[in-house]
Amino acid sequence: MDLQDPRPRVLVTRRIFAPVLERLSASLSLDVHDSDQALSPEALRERLAGCDGAFVATTERIDAALLDACPRLRAVCSMAVGYNNIDLPACTARGVLVSNAPDVLTETTADFGFALLLATARRVTESEHFLRAGQWRTWSVDLFAGQDVHGATLGILGMGRIGQAVARRGVLGFGMKLVYHNRSRLPAQTEAALGARWVDKDTLLAEADHLVIVVPYTPETHHLVGAAELARMKPGATLVNIARGGVVDDAALAQALRDGPLAAAGLDVFEGEPSVHPGLLAASNVVLTPHIASASLRTRLAMAHLAADNLLAFFSGGTPPTALNREVLARPR
Known part of the structure; x- marks a missing residue:
């Protein structure tokens, strides 16, 4: 200069x-x-x-x-x-x-969010590590059996531009049922086009087979999903966070992945990134990516x-x- x-x-x-x-x-x-x-x-x-x-x-x-x-x-x-x-x-x-x-990153981020959902539900990362480690010796009936995505209930926490783009992929592409929670409801026409149902946060947590978090990070949304919220999720559910680190309590999430009720999680953002909670690094049932949802x-x-x-x-x-x-x-x- x-x-x-x-x-x-x-x-x-x-x-x-x-x-x-x-x-x-x-x-x-x-x-x-x-x-x-x-x-x-x-x-x-x-x-x-x-x-x-x-x-x-x-x-x-x-x-x-x-x-x-x-x-x-x-x-x-x-x-x-x-x-x-x-x-x-x-x-x-x-x-x-x-x-x-x-706006310019909406569709790209939604693509990645849904890719993360699929990889999480179908245990893609976990099974790849298993294969690369030379542990694949034979077939078994429940080898890396994951959760179905088609026809399942997609829960979206934060229904802004990106949340709606994720919703379209789930509903139109995979025939998913859609529940969402947002500070304000979508217009009735938008809800009808997606078959979306607005619910309170507790109902969202209880009904979602796959929860995708897309809220902005503010003091009000810090640890919006913590130990109490994770405990309300159904056994075998998955969680995907493409919002911001700090919206989810990573320590509580690591425990929920270890002890239940969650089956798996997919995370592109973390508290204190680029540092990642050691409990998440140690978990086999979590897909971790380095904040690349918009990275095309x-x-x-x-x-x-x-x-x-x-x-x-x-x-x-x-x-x-x-x-x-x-x-x-x-x-x-």
């Missing part, structure tokens, strides 16, 4: 695609942290102090203390849909524009381009397409 460059200065906090950097560098002065390792909080604060904008991923914590140390900052644009790492009220109070990347090349590139769209629009005086706090746009930039 050229300190004499009069253009707005933007810190890119992770290695991203070259075409996106080329777009940004045409009108912005970039400081690129060209690494997959996150900056430490201290390094982030130091490098962001002289910047007007930030291009962030999912782990960089943008809070009030950081904002106070970086008074020049005017825009924080994330290539993720979730923004629990960004203190939105603090940004708004200081006139800092925040944007995320919704086309989708990840679209996510990065959308973050770039927001930055470029903001610094050119336009309207960022997915701003979360549009009220700051009325203030001088």
Whole structure:
């Protein structure tokens, strides 16, 4: 980054695609942290102090203390849909524009969520490890017998864009019965098209053969599914989490996988990731993936381009397409 460059200065906090950097560098002065390792909080604060904008991923914590140390900052644009790492009220109070990347990853994430459901229910990972270890000697009638998906009851906790996309795959592709819980019900027409039935959370837990969790992470949803909720699930049920780490109590989940009632779980997100609870690592009846639900090349590139769209629009005086706090746009930039 050229300190004499009069253009707005933007810190890119992770290695991203070259075409996106080329777009940004045409009108912005970039400081690129060209690494997959996150900056430490201290390094982030130091490098962001002289910047007007930030291009962030999912782990960089943008809070009030950081904002106070970086008074020049005017825009924080994330290539993720979730923004629990960004203190939105603090940004708004200081006139800092925040944007995320919704919509572009909906179908890709739903594909992966359903793949995780299938792998979990049919014990794909567990049986592959068995085979690779040379333990397959003969056939038996119950060798890795799992749970049926077709015709089973699909429970969805969080019926936003991604939840509805998962629901369509289950109902239209696998003839599943659908129950869901959300803060607000879907329109009657949407419910009718999916054969969806809204139920309270306890009923959802009790009826679902396969529970998929797709709620955003907030202080209110921290440990939304803990020991008490897991105990209400039916014996032999499976759980898939493609939401955020912290929505599920991982310690309680490890115990439910060990002692029941759950048959298996599929997890793409974890509390304190990239660290994973040792009880989950030790469990054979859990499918673990490293937060890759949106990881198709086309989708990840679209996510990065959308973050770039927001930055470029903001610094050119336009309207960022997915701003979360549009009220700051009325203030001088």
